[in-house]
Amino acid sequence: MPSSLPHSILEQRLRRAVGEVLPSANLDTVQVRPCPDPKHGDYQCTALIGLAKQARLNPRAFAQEVLAAYQRLQQSGGDASIEVGMVPEIAGPGFLNFRIDVRTSLLPAALAGADRLFCEPARPPRTVVVDFSSPNVAKPMHVGHIRSTTLGDCLQRAFRSLGHRVITDNHIGDWGTQFGKLLVGWRHGLDRAALEQDPIAELERLYRTENAAGEADPSRLEMARQELVKLQSGDPENLAVWKEMIRLSQVQFDAIYGRLGVTFDHTLGESFYNPQLPEVVADLMARGIARESEGAVAVFSDGSLPPKEDPFLVNRDGEWVPDPALIRKSDGGFNYMTTDLATLDHRIRTWAPDEIIYVVDDRQAPHFRKLFLTFARWKPEAAARTRLRHIGFGKILGDDGRPFRTRSGDTIRLAELLDEAVERSQRLVDEKRPELPDATRRQIAETVGVGAVKYQDLLPNRQSDYVFSWDKMLALTGNTSPYLQYQCTRAGKVVREGGPVDRTRLASAVPTEEAEIVLLKYLLNYGLTLESVVAECRPNYLCNYLYELAGHYSRFYEACPVLRAGEPVRTLRLALCDLTARVLQDGLRILGIGAPEVM
Template identity: 35%
Template sequence: MVLGEIREKVKKELKKLGVEKELKRSEKHGDFFIEAFDLDGEEIAETFKVEGVKAKAEGNYVNFYVDWEYWGKRLLDKVLKEGENYGREKMGKKVVIEYSSPNVAKPMHVGHLRNTILGNSLCRIYEFMGNKVIKINWLGDTGTQFGKLILAYKLWGNEEELEKNPIKELLRVYVKFHEEVEKDPKLEEKAREIYAALEGGKEEFVELWKRFRELSIREFKRIYDLLGAEFDEYTGESYYIEKAKKVVEELKKKGLAYEKEGSVILHVEGVPDTVIMKKDGTTLYLTRDLATAIDRYEKYKFDLMLYVVGSEQKLHFRQLFKTLEAMGYEWAKNCKHISYGLIRLPEGKISTRKGRVITAEEVINRSVEEAGKVMRGIGKFNQEVAEKVGLAAVIYSILKVDPEKFVEFKWEEMLRLKGNTAPYLLYSYVRAKHILDKAELKEFEVKGLKEQERRLLKKLSLFPLVVKEALERNKPNFIANYLYGLCDDFNRFYEECQVLGSEKEEFRVALVSCTKIVLENCFKLLGMPLVEKM
């Protein structure tokens, strides 16, 4: 990377001058700076010698300014040569990423939408940086709710409706169970008995469970196809029931669990004691997660494993990782929880028990509908474009926000043609493409730069650093925010610098070509669709 090369030259020169300060990247004052509170900044600036970089003592800092007339051609040649590979590295790690993880027999709700979009982007970023990524969809396919669901379906299920719209029918009977149990509490005990029999392998219940699972995956895949999300493995809690029981025995042998009133309690220093096996012999979420982690390491020998799961599960993952460490698994330190906040909706918190669910598909369809309204308003409606713009608006509205923070959908704001929105980003891309449709890339030179040309060169040089930082901190919002800044700089350049027919056409066409390449790379990393026209 050109900016990385420059950075290393500056660091080497500072070391030669006996300066051991951290070199930091700057957006406002030059390209890099060091703090010089206790140094002679003037002397450092005067003796500093790196071709194509100027040092200035300014206040308590020494700022370093890259001469983009010197470095600009090298940067543009590199981007043009590498194309979609610009910014890539060859990290060579094996990374397991678990994401999406919807519950069988329940609709993918708006919370799963954020999980899937975030996880998909992380997979793309890790792959882009030269890692082997194993994408796992760990389905919620066991638990006491399946006892309730099987009982509910046997009592009130409709076979014809199940075939026609499986998730809708299963949600209907699940909601009905919770209505009826308030009138007849004995239903709760019957459901527990059915679940225990299911874990015990009773054929009738296992066959129903398998059917619910297969029908659910079929429905989930429709959403994944829309989002461009792919998985190497569909597995779930059910696979680890027997393995989880073996983990309980291992924990007892290692003195990390004890029996109390028929249940088995986990006892690990640093986290609260918790039940890992009930007195009826059924296992819990944590028990199955322990078995899953151990099995995955044996299978993949991963260097890193990421769990993309909501922030409400922070305690669970602290218990999981602490327990694995206590069990003596050194690789536990390479397991990370990528937590995220909820999506706020006017309807309130999602509840499948009460039937108040805003599905992922409904959110996407609503966004497409609103995108269509905006396009009709400016007299440029196209259904295919509306579908892509609507989907991009959902993805970008989620990814531009730090994962730890809440996301709030406001349709009018999401679909504005100006501002920090997907339509604005897509319009910027289309603008660059239209220029290049009329131009031919020729040999060029970089000289007499205007401020907006300089700003755009600097922004393009930052892309590899931004992707690396997004990976290191597991935050795709760094790329989303960079993308918005790049579009802003490009549009200012477009407004102030004529491209076609200008004296600097060759250079400016090259600059627009490189901008288009980096825009495409950003869109791919975020999993956002592109459009050819707006």
């Protein structure tokens, strides 16, 4: 299906024009994007200057030639009325600017793109595995799980929305040395009543008690080690307890994911890969990629990278010394590098993805560099056809600039954090809309409270740390989710009151008010924004787009009466409200945030 969006039509034609003038040019670099400053036009292409320089041509003269070719193509293939209304001009050192003819082309272009909300399906669609959230069994989900969960969920929604095939996999921590202590604790100190009451709290208590006991009494540690060995060798009793701990944890996860609206296609935890780990190590050793060292088995640098870029080397006192990746501990146990290698192998063999995205804390960047490099040495063909990306993120800080914790220094549980967000938004809704029924106010409070937490998390550049602030996330002005939700309800309300948009009336409509024109042009960029979100895995692009859109809508709404206007202006404006509401709603949906009809 041919594209109907202006930037896409322009780009395709421009690429053909460039190809005619300069056959050697890499046409992928020829991109048409919205002008940052509308003074210069609606769309621009800045790539011609670079191409001209590469080919040792004068940039402006080259732009002239491309423009001439572009206009020839436009005339010969000028069946699309939209395209005729794109007026090109050369500016500055060789920019190409395009202006949409508001009278003939703007509205047709917008209506043509409206059915798909100004998005074009990805071509070709890719298969993408998204690995995110990854909480640990027997521990509460806490504030540290927010970013991976909201980022990962948003990214998978964005990919899906553009037509990519997405597989989400929650790689839960359901295996490892902590289960030795947990098993000893379960056997000796389990409080059944407490387990009934709050299973995760009780499991956490068992672990802490046992951890302390182990520090005081080495024989206790030895017990834990033995229980772990029994578990790993398939002891039925320990397996049963371990499974029960997973079940109890999954109940907790499901409750929180349910509240967050997050789902996974698969939950293949670490234990799933356990049977494959010996083979992974044996194979890596057989291929000479790993070798024994100090009783452990480790992967060392292969020397293919300069020392500064080699994650398998670290500089100590001016000397580059090995910093290997351990894949088997000296006690014979395996660690997460081994599991991650097996996981990667399994994912590629099972799903044959084009891309695997790991949404994990930035601090693990060195681990992922080692993982990806080791995998590339182990399975070169598979690695060559799969893009592996670690999508890292920073910390959440308290207002004292230190990691966000309770006053007593404990980690904050996600469930409690969501409760507080909802309580706070409940107070706001109760105050602002006392006339609404209780049940409605409760629903609004839930949607607004949970949405505020997510939006605060998605708005900053993911790599930077951000300061957690109840007041800011729930503020009704500024770049917050309550503001976006509010604008969404406003736009939706007008459409509900004004009735369905009668498109036949639009045939004779032309946007004339500045606010109408600006809003309409901005709507056209929605799909482009989603594409950049997906390209760089940065949901904040979408947040900022939606905030800008809400601002354009607000100014339009202020300046242009809708329901009071005469036809066909009334229908045109109603259509603008409708499109805005739909884009805002869809954008919030991709952020994982609900849009109440009333608030």
